[in-house]
Amino acid sequence: xxxxxxxxxxxxxxxxxxxxxxxxxxxxxxxxxxxxxxxxxxxxxxxxxxxxxxxxxxxxxxxxxxxxxxxxxxxxxxxxxxxxxxxxxxxxxxxxxxxxxxxxxxxxxxxxxxxxxxxxxxxxxxxxxxxxxxxxxxxxxxxxxxxxxxxxxxxxxxxxxxxxxxxxxxxxxxxxxxxxxxxxxxxxxxxxxxxxxxxxxxxxxxxxxxxxxxxxxxxxxxxxxxxxxxxxxxxxxxxxxxxxxxxxxxxxxxxxxxxxxxxxxxxxxxxxxxxxxxxxxxxxxxxxxxxxxxxxxxxxxxxxxxxxxxxxxxxxxxxxxxxxxxxxxxxxxxxxxxxxxxxxxxxxx
Amino acid sequence: xxxxxxxxxxxxxxxxxxxxxxxxxxxxxxxxxxxxxxxxxxxxxxxxxxxxxxxxxxxxxxxxxxxxxxxxxxxxxxxxxxxxxxxxxxxxxxxxxxxxxxxxxxxxxxxxxxxxxxxxxxxxxxxxxxxxxxxxxxxxxxxxxxxxxxxxxxxxxxxxxxxxxxxxxxxxxxxxxxxxxxxxxxxxxxxxxxxxxxxxxxxxxxxxxxxxxxxxxxxxxxxxxxxxxxxxxxxxxxxxxxxxxxxxxxxxxxxxxxxxxxxxxxxxxxxxxxxxxxxxxxxxxxxxxxxxxxxxxxxxxxxxxxxxxxxxxxxxxxxxxxxxxxxxxxxxxxxxxxxxxxxxxxxxxxxxxxxxxxxxxxxxxxxxxxxxxxxxxxxxxxxxxxxxxxxxxxxxxxxxxxxxxxxxxxxxxxxxxxxxxxxxxxxxxxxxxxxxxxxxxxxxxxxxxxxxxxxxxxxxxxxxxxxxxxxxxxxxxxxxxxxxxxxxxxxxxxxxxxxxxxxxxxxxxxxxxxxxxxxxxxxxxxxxxxxxxxxxxxxxxxxxxxxxxxx
Numbered sequence: 001x002x003x004x005x006x007x008x009x010x011x012x013x014x015x016x017x018x019x020x021x022x023x024x025x026x027x028x029x030x031x032x033x034x035x036x037x038x039x040x041x042x043x044x045x046x047x048x049x050x051x052x053x054x055x056x057x058x059x060x061x062x063x064x065x066x067x068x069x070x071x072x073x074x075x076x077x078x079x080x081x082x083x084x085x086x087x088x089x090x091x092x093x094x095x096x097x098x099x100x101x102x103x104x105x106x107x108x109x110x111x112x113x114x115x116x117x118x119x120x121x122x123x124x125x126x127x128x129x130x131x132x133x134x135x136x137x138x139x140x141x142x143x144x145x146x147x148x149x150x151x152x153x154x155x156x157x158x159x160x161x162x163x164x165x166x167x168x169x170x171x172x173x174x175x176x177x178x179x180x181x182x183x184x185x186x187x188x189x190x191x192x193x194x195x196x197x198x199x200x201x202x203x204x205x206x207x208x209x210x211x212x213x214x215x216x217x218x219x220x221x222x223x224x225x226x227x228x229x230x231x232x233x234x235x236x237x238x239x240x241x242x243x244x245x246x247x248x249x250x251x252x253x254x255x256x257x258x259x260x261x262x263x264x265x266x267x268x269x270x271x272x273x274x275x276x277x278x279x280x281x282x283x284x285x286x287x288x289x290x291x292x293x294x295x296x297x298x299x300x301x302x303x304x305x306x307x308x309x310x311x312x313x314x315x316x317x318x319x320x321x322x323x324x325x326x327x328x329x330x331x332x333x334x335x336x337x338x339x340x341x342x343x344x345x346x347x348x349x
Numbered sequence: 350x351x352x353x354x355x356x357x358x359x360x361x362x363x364x365x366x367x368x369x370x371x372x373x374x375x376x377x378x379x380x381x382x383x384x385x386x387x388x389x390x391x392x393x394x395x396x397x398x399x400x401x402x403x404x405x406x407x408x409x410x411x412x413x414x415x416x417x418x419x420x421x422x423x424x425x426x427x428x429x430x431x432x433x434x435x436x437x438x439x440x441x442x443x444x445x446x447x448x449x450x451x452x453x454x455x456x457x458x459x460x461x462x463x464x465x466x467x468x469x470x471x472x473x474x475x476x477x478x479x480x481x482x483x484x485x486x487x488x489x490x491x492x493x494x495x496x497x498x499x500x501x502x503x504x505x506x507x508x509x510x511x512x513x514x515x516x517x518x519x520x521x522x523x524x525x526x527x528x529x530x531x532x533x534x535x536x537x538x539x540x541x542x543x544x545x546x547x548x549x550x551x552x553x554x555x556x557x558x559x560x561x562x563x564x565x566x567x568x569x570x571x572x573x574x575x576x577x578x579x580x581x582x583x584x585x586x587x588x589x590x591x592x593x594x595x596x597x598x599x600x601x602x603x604x605x606x607x608x609x610x611x612x613x614x615x616x617x618x619x620x621x622x623x624x625x626x627x628x629x630x631x632x633x634x635x636x637x638x639x640x641x642x643x644x645x646x647x648x649x650x651x652x653x654x655x656x657x658x659x660x661x662x663x664x665x666x667x668x669x670x671x672x673x674x675x676x677x678x679x680x681x682x683x684x685x686x687x688x689x690x691x692x693x694x695x696x697x698x699x700x701x702x703x704x705x706x707x708x709x710x711x712x713x714x715x716x717x718x719x720x721x722x723x724x725x726x727x728x729x730x731x732x733x734x735x736x737x738x739x740x741x742x743x744x745x746x747x748x749x750x751x752x753x754x755x756x757x758x759x760x761x762x763x764x765x766x767x768x769x770x771x772x773x774x775x776x777x778x779x780x781x782x783x784x785x786x787x788x789x790x791x792x793x794x795x796x797x798x799x800x801x802x803x804x805x806x807x808x809x810x811x812x813x814x815x816x817x818x819x820x821x822x823x824x825x826x827x828x829x830x831x832x833x834x835x836x837x838x839x840x841x842x843x844x845x846x847x848x849x850x851x852x853x854x855x856x857x858x859x860x861x862x863x864x865x866x867x868x869x870x871x872x873x874x875x876x877x878x879x880x881x882x883x884x885x886x887x888x889x890x891x892x893x894x895x896x897x898x899x900x
Binding site for chain 2: 068069070072073086088089091092093094095096097098115116188189190200201202284288289290291303304305306307308
């Protein structure tokens with residue numbers, strides 16, 4: 001038996017009586033499917049993820065390029081002519097070398113080249129894989145550890161709560177970006193070793209771990225508060241009265257009720273984590289070359305803003321769209337799981 | 350008859366000379382005044398001339414401080430000539446071990462106090478007290494220096510330096526033909542005896558130059574004003590300047606610096622213009638853009654004490670694989686740099702063109718030999734070794750680091766590139782505790798002698814494990830080659846051309862041992878505003894800022 005608080009959903013007048021009998025997850029799914037904006041954003045997100053997952057396919061079979069290898073002396077086809085990827089200025093004093101701009105030909109430097117003569121489109125897709133991987137993994141770490149800490153602190157209270165809450169306070173005391181930057185700056189140079197755990201300096205696990213850890217208080221706090229509230233609810237006290245063990249209370253009564261909060265927060269954390277990863281990589285302390293992420297491609301493009309703005313704009317747009325999709329989808333999931341806290345009005349409301 | 354004609358000719362020449370001098374004087378006087386506005390992304394650190402080791406401030410020290418000797422304030426290679434400055438003359442005795450200087454009279458610091466022999470003696474002691482970065486490298490040959498290096502606070506240089514009246518004597522433990530150069534760099538500036546015995550930081554110390562530092566806020570601006578006590582005592586050593594005031598403002602990005610100079614809001618930016626603005630400078634602002642070849646080189650030191658570069662074959666493979674032309678593209682194109690394989694730059698004492706790491710080995714580099722590089726990596730047994738390429742995080746150095754990582758991956762290593770803050774990019778790779786395998790560096794001459802490259806960068810004496818001051822970043826200490834370096838240094842005292850021939854051989858040997866991958870010889874780009882006139886570029890200390898006028 002699940003102790004989850006089932007929303008008091010009543011069948012609308014004249015509506016399908018089956019709704020009243022549906023479980024909370026089914027109801028949430030139905031509500032989500034009615035939210036067209038959230039669905040459009042889910043579709044957009046799916047397209048972005050699919051494109052990024054198809055990066056090797058694009059690079060090797062369509063663009064025929066290695067996006068991790070410098071190609072400063074290479075050539076490509078633009079407007080039917082073979083041209084150098086890096087164009088040397090021949091006017092005036094002959095200063096400067098400019099990478100080729102977007103050709104809008106998917107086979108040849110669709111979005112142009114970066115300062116190393118690499119295909120920006122291929123790097124954008126590979127970069128998206130890393131950005132999504134880091135964001136997703138970090139959000140999973142955050143949500144998992146936050147639920148663990150929040151539930152244990154809220155449920156056991158007393159000394160356990162005191163210690164865990166103070167630990168969260170310590171992390172919370174630092175501005176999140178400052179903390180992430182400090183940790184990255186220190187660890188990116190030397191890597192991290194603790195017992196059997198060994199993270200090399202160029203490993204993606206470093207930004208994943210750092211970003212995953214710094215956001216724990218932001219999720220653990222509300223979950224702890226919710227557990228404190230649940231602990232005093234009648235169904236929990238009834239279970240205690242019936243002699244349920246702590247483990248049973250946690251597993252059957254507390255966890256199912258807080259897991260929805262974690263689910264709601266997950267897409268939002270994913271969006272925040274992706275932004276943080278972009279910021280760290282932009283500062284050269286996230287994903288390390290020759291690997292790419294959307295943040296590191298923006299950094300590459302910063303040096304070409306005057307002549308080749310597409311290099312910085314493309315990943316910027318990709319981040320903006322992904323974060324927008326995640327935020328709207330996150331709101332939709334929240335509306336679906338907790339219809340009493342509507343964030344966006346849908347057509348059906 | 351013949352005499353008469355000669356007299357008339359002489360008179361004519363004299364008249365023309367007087368007229369020319371008068372008009373020249375009027376022209377130069379009319380250009381005096383105004384404020385020369387310089388920009389830099391960040392301040393250059395301490396303002397103490399005996400501590401600071403940056404081109405950013407060494408350039409400014411030329412107009413603010415003097416040594417006993419000075420590099421001539423002139424354009425081109427004439428700037429390598431050393432001329433008497435605060436000393437009116439000097440001679441060497443005791444087989445080159447004693448240097449006797451006669452001080453000029455009537456020279457005052459910018460605080461009004463006259464320069465005395467006591468100030469000179471105190472200044473040399475201060476080099477050790479403030480732990481000047483070159484105290485151990487340049488001035489360790491002064492008698493008593495070894496004790497001063499051990500206990501700087503109580504440094505007296507007993508037996509090493511003495512002053513009496515207008516005479517100062519410096520005694521060396523051994524003759525040093527390069528000592529005149531070492532006396533002409535800012536670390537040997539003569540400061541008031543009252544200067545603090547520690548790094549003065551942002552507090553300006555009075556100097557003797559045509560200008561003095563009136564204020565310094567490392568977050569905002571550095572201001573130089575005319576020294577009210579200055580008079581020209583040597584046009585070659587310390588000429589008068591044109592602007593009344595010179596400022597260097599901090600905080601603008603490189604992009605913003607270029608825009609400000611284009612718009613006439615500033616006169617010059619210290620930082621190298623970004624790649625995406627070079628074409629614009631070379632076309633729209635060609636008249637305001639000055640390109641000058643440098644006696645410098647960009648190189649990648651490879652740590653010979655850490656795998657995979659413990660293997661000579663692995664190091665040589667990197668040298669063969671690097672496409673110098675590709676790297677030059679990152680730097681801005683062939684007009685801004687020339688490919689190189691060796692240590693000594695073109696036109697430098699001891700340079701004999703040599704490039705073994707090219708498709709057709711000979712005097713110059715022509716193309717990379719990637720196939721040979723791959724063979725060498727296979728033969729080295731280091732294939733698949735993990736390598737991290739360290740570089741500073743500015744645009745060009747970072748791009749060079751990324752390119753090197755790409756090349757290393759291509760020939761069989763597993764490389765990543767890591768960009769670190771420019772503030773530590775010079776010292777971090779020096780410390781062996783940081784286990785840096787390969788990094789991106791540049792070396793610009795301190796003075797025109799082959800030892801300034803070969804002995805300083807690859808001599809055993811420059812390798813100090815565990816220290817941030819271990820300029821031999823490759824950790825290269827080849828005893829036979831080092832013995833030759835010391836022999837060449839000795840030979841400089843008696844036969845400079847022969848010593849240079851010896852340095853040329855050493856250059857070849859070091860290049861063959863490949864403790865570094867030389868990439869290219871850069872040119873310097875100065876972009877000045879429309880109103881800047883009389884641009885004079887000294888090969889020693891670059892643009893002589895005070896010799897340009899703004900009105």
